[in-house]
Amino acid sequence: MSVSEQGPPPTARTPAEHLAARRALVARPGPPSPARRRELSDLTDAWIRELWHDAAPAPEGIALVAVGGYGRAALSPQSDLDLLLLHDGHRSDDEVARVAEALWYPVWDSGTRLDHSVRTPGEARKVAAGDLSVLLGLLDLRVVCGSGALGQRLRTAVFDDWRTSARSRLEELLETCRERWRRAGEVAFLLEPELKEGKGGLRDAVALRAVAASWVADRPHGDLDGAVERLLDVRDALHQSSGRALDRVLLQEQDAVATVLGLADADSVLRVVADSARTIAYAGDTTWRRVEQLLGSRRRAPLLLSRRPPRPRVLAPGLAxxxxxxxxxxxxxxxxxxxxxxxxxxxxxxxxxxxxxxxxxxxxxxxxxxxxxxxxxxxxxxxxxxxxxxxxxxxxxxxxxxxxxxxxLPEWALVRNRPQRTPVHRWTVDRHSVETCVQAAALVRRVARPDLLLVAALLHDIGKGRRRGDHSREGAAMAAPIVARMGFSEPDQQVVVALVLHHLLLADTATRRDIDDPATAAKVADTLGSVEVLDLLSALTEADALAAGSAAWTDWRAGLVAELTRRTRAHLRGEPPPPVTPLTSEQRALADAGDLAVTVRPEGGGWSVTVVAPDRRGLMGVVAGVLALHRLSVRSATLRTEGGIAVDTWSVVPEFGDPPALEALRDDIDRALDRRLDVAAVLERREASRAPAQAPRTPAQIDVVHDASETATVLEVRAADRLGLLHRLGRALSFAGLDVLAARVATLGAEAVDVFYVVEDTGEPLTAERAREVARILKDVAS
Missing domain, CATH: 1.10.110 (Hydrophobic Seed Protein)
Incomplete structure (x- = not known):
């Protein structure tokens, strides 16, 4: 019996009416669900069957089968239709072509995307033997119209072929998965997750079904089906909100997806995705490990010899x-x-x-x-x-x-799958915490108490689960009862709480304060109180940054933290401050001669540009402007003056990937210093030629940092980064008649955090009123 003859008779709807009903369902508001996907598949089946009825093929020896997602009856609103017109080879080519045209053209005319083919069962098996993606699609084969027997014969043959060749083809399938993972990343930890291709995505679920169908390994443990349905719900919501067949949940789409799903916000969407993808990825890891073990054991053992199961190897009491x-x-x-x-x-x-x-x-x-x-x-x-x-x-x-x-650790639920919307982080909060422990494990020989370091690494970001104010303070409040519950002594509890509270102290201070100023190390020492805590915090700082990603722990940042730690340790021990690292003889000779020296070297995926010159007011702004003219984005900078010699070190990333042009940089800095190059005018023309901003900038925040230095006034600027910002800030300070003794510059994604140590031309710090006046000027310039 043909499939189109089974069940109740078809309705009297025309193909156009079926298509209209399908479109209405796609446009109907409401949350996605498996039932809705099934309803969409059923409506699509009804439409296709009416097209089949109009094509009027003879019922025997021909069938229309759905494969892939349509074969699983799990259509998303913007899904392709994957259809195979299957025939037994006894019909004429003209007759088969006529049926195909009667089916394909109405689908194309409707605007529905179609992946189609026409084959005999033998041809389909031959293509599947050479194309793994075709084979995986056929494993989900479902007859929509025509001869059910013909479709069932192909399905049976494909499964037999798959099981017969499973040993070699599973290895091929695993390699294709690994290639996808390398290309698309891990779905659970991406800010814009690729729901289909990444590790833990929908294609992995298809691969796991294929493994189970091979009979080589059992179905994975856990709620795999539920995780897949939740990912499909997110993809359906993405299709509904965007009106496009997207698989990547772009940042600009996430709030709309949350609305469709009835979730609170975009972070909630990412948590659903992360939870589901982790379940799928974990099922995949355990299943593929089992497959590799079984295939490896079969290679080693003669097929005709029985093998006794290996005896478990005892590892510890009760464990093997x-x-x-x-x-x-x-x-x-x-x-x-x-x-x-x-x-x-x-x-x-x-x-x-x-x-x-x-x-x-x-x-x-x-x-x-x-x-x-x-x-x-x-x-x-x-x-x-x-x-x-x-x-x-x-x-x-x-x-x-x-x-x-x-x-x-019940508090773990607060950070599980919580996304981090910062450019330096590559993991969710929970996974980042575990990765910090991995990095800390390599540093335990540097500290007296490895146990406290590792527990602090696990808990350092636990406060991010509460979303209330400073996560370091929140985390310290949460860590106190946790380590008490773990049975640590009260002094040990205080150390762990201090590490969680101050886990950003060294990195923030090193990159935003002048570490050559004795007040900087003194303040850090007063905060930490002991060399033991300092050493633990130094290791935690490094582990935290390494776990975040390469952008968070550059040679420049590592050097600053190491120098700050060295100076703070000396202060805690009552030793005199270590001397400032002297200039090289070459740098001093060039500067003493009045020459401008510029060097360029690769550094951590970008470039380090060092400028040595006799100090003069406005030098920082000029160099920053020339770097902007050369399309070099400043990621960080350290500016230092010693004995009238300025040494400015800039960490930059070229906008178009080309290395900085050393001679051109030096020439343009020289011309700008001699006022033969109007940097400000060129930057203004370039910015005017750019597309206008789509949204108003958030006003800049300027803070006068009290007690940060005894010899200078410290101004901290937080503003949206844009072309020439640092140049404008430098000019403003110069026009205000201020000298910049030192500066720390950092760009974190779209946010610039620039700190300036300034004095009057008399060498004195600014008065409170004068500092407030300069802060207002900088706010106008930076906003």
Whole structure:
């Protein structure tokens, strides 16, 4: 019997009426759901069947089958229709072509995107044998019209082919997945997640269904189906709000997607995406690991010889390694040992092995809760887990997927899957915290208390879950009861709380204050109080920045933090301040001769430009303007004056990727200093030629930082970054008759944070009234 003859008779609607009903459903408001996708698929089936009825092919030996997402009856509002016209080869080419034209042209005319083909079963199998994407689509084959028997024969044959060739084709499938992951990244941790191609995306779910269909590995643990449906809901909402067939949730689309889904905001959308993608990625990791183990064992063992299952290798009391995973041993007393989940995790991470998903689920279901305060063994196991380095990441993920983390650290729920909308961060808050532990594990030999460093690394951003004010202060308030619950002594608790409270202190101070000014180190020392805390904070600062990404820990930033730490340590020990790093003999000779020296060298994905010259008022603004003329975006800068010699070091990124032109830079700086080049006029013309801003700028914020220096007035400028901003600020300070003794310049995404140490021409700091006047001038210039 043909599919079109089964079930109730077709309605009297025409194809146009069916298409109109389908369009109405796509436009109908309301949240996406599996039922809505099924309804859209059913309406599409009805429309296609009417087209089939009008084409009037003979019922035997021909069928129209849906593949891919349409085959799974999971259509999104802007989905393609993937259709295969299948025939048995007994019809004439003209007859098959006539049926194809009667189907394809109305679909094209409707504006619906169509992926179509016409093949016999043998041709379809041959194409699938050479094209893995075709094969995966055919695994979801569903007959829409025509001969159900013909479609079923092809489906059976494709599954037989897949299972017969699974050993080689699964390796091919895994490699295509890895290539996608390299290209598209991890869905869970992207600010603009690619829902289909990335790791943890919809294509991974298709690949996992194919693995299960091969009978090589079992269906993954966990709520895989629910995670897939949630990702599909987000994609449907994206299609509805944008009216386009998008798979990447762009920043400008996220608020509208949240509205369609009934969520609070764009961050809520990203949390749904991250939670779903992590579930899919975790299922994929465990499944592919199992596939590789099975295929590897089959390669090693003769097919005609029976093999005894390997005996588990005991790793610790109650824990063993079995087939590359940590599992419970025969003597594992799950229901009476509250420390066992953490001990199992520590053993797995230290051994570089994954924790079996089944074991994690059993531990979550049967282990009793930890007593409060924790016993020493539980603290030691947590520290061992966090100190295992890279091996801790997948083990922590296993604990989190099984719900174990929430049992011993319920505050984790506040940061789980929370996005970070800053350009330097590459992970969500929770994953960043774990990655900080990975980096801290490599630094434990630098500190006296590795355990406190690792726990502080885990908790340093816990305050980001509350969204109230300063996350460092919020985090410190949250960390206090957590470390008390863990059973740390009161002095140890105070150290961890201080590390969480001040985890940004060294980086912020080093990049925004003059570290050659003795007041800077004195203030940091007074805040921290001891060398032990300083050393711990120095290691935490480095680990935090390395975990954030390469942009957060450049050689320049690392050098500044190291120098600030060195000076603060000397202050805490009562030693005289270390001498300022002297100029090189070459720099001093050039400057003494009155010459301008410019050097350029590569640095951390960008370039470092150093300018050495006799100091003069306005030098900073001139150099900043010339860099802007050369389309070099300033990411950071350190300006220093010693004995009348200015040494300005600029970290820049070329707008178009070309390295800075050394000779042209030097010539233009020289001409600008001699007033043969009007930098301001050229910048004004260039900015006028650019497209106007789409939204008004937020007014700049200018702060007079009190007690930051005893010898100068410190002005901190926060403003939207734009072409020539630093040049304008430098000119304004020069016109105000001020000398810039030192400066720290940083650009964080679209935000500029520039700090200037200024004095009057007499060398004295500004009076309070004068400082307020200059702050008003800078605000006008920067806004």
């Amino acid at each position: 390694e079995h087939e590359g995973e940590v599992v419970l041993g025969r003597d594992g007393l799950v229901d009476s040992d509250p420390v066992l989940p953490l001990r199992a995790a520590a053993v797995a991470a230290q051994a570089g092995l994954p924790l079996s998903p089944g074991t994690a689920e059993r531990l979550a279901a049967t282990s009793p809760p930890l007593p409060e305060p924790w016993p020493r063994e539980a603290r030691d196991a947590l520290v061992a887990l966090l100190g295992a380095g890279a091996g801790a990441v997948r083990v922590w993920e296993a604990l989190d997927q099984a719900g174990i983390v929430d049992r011993f």
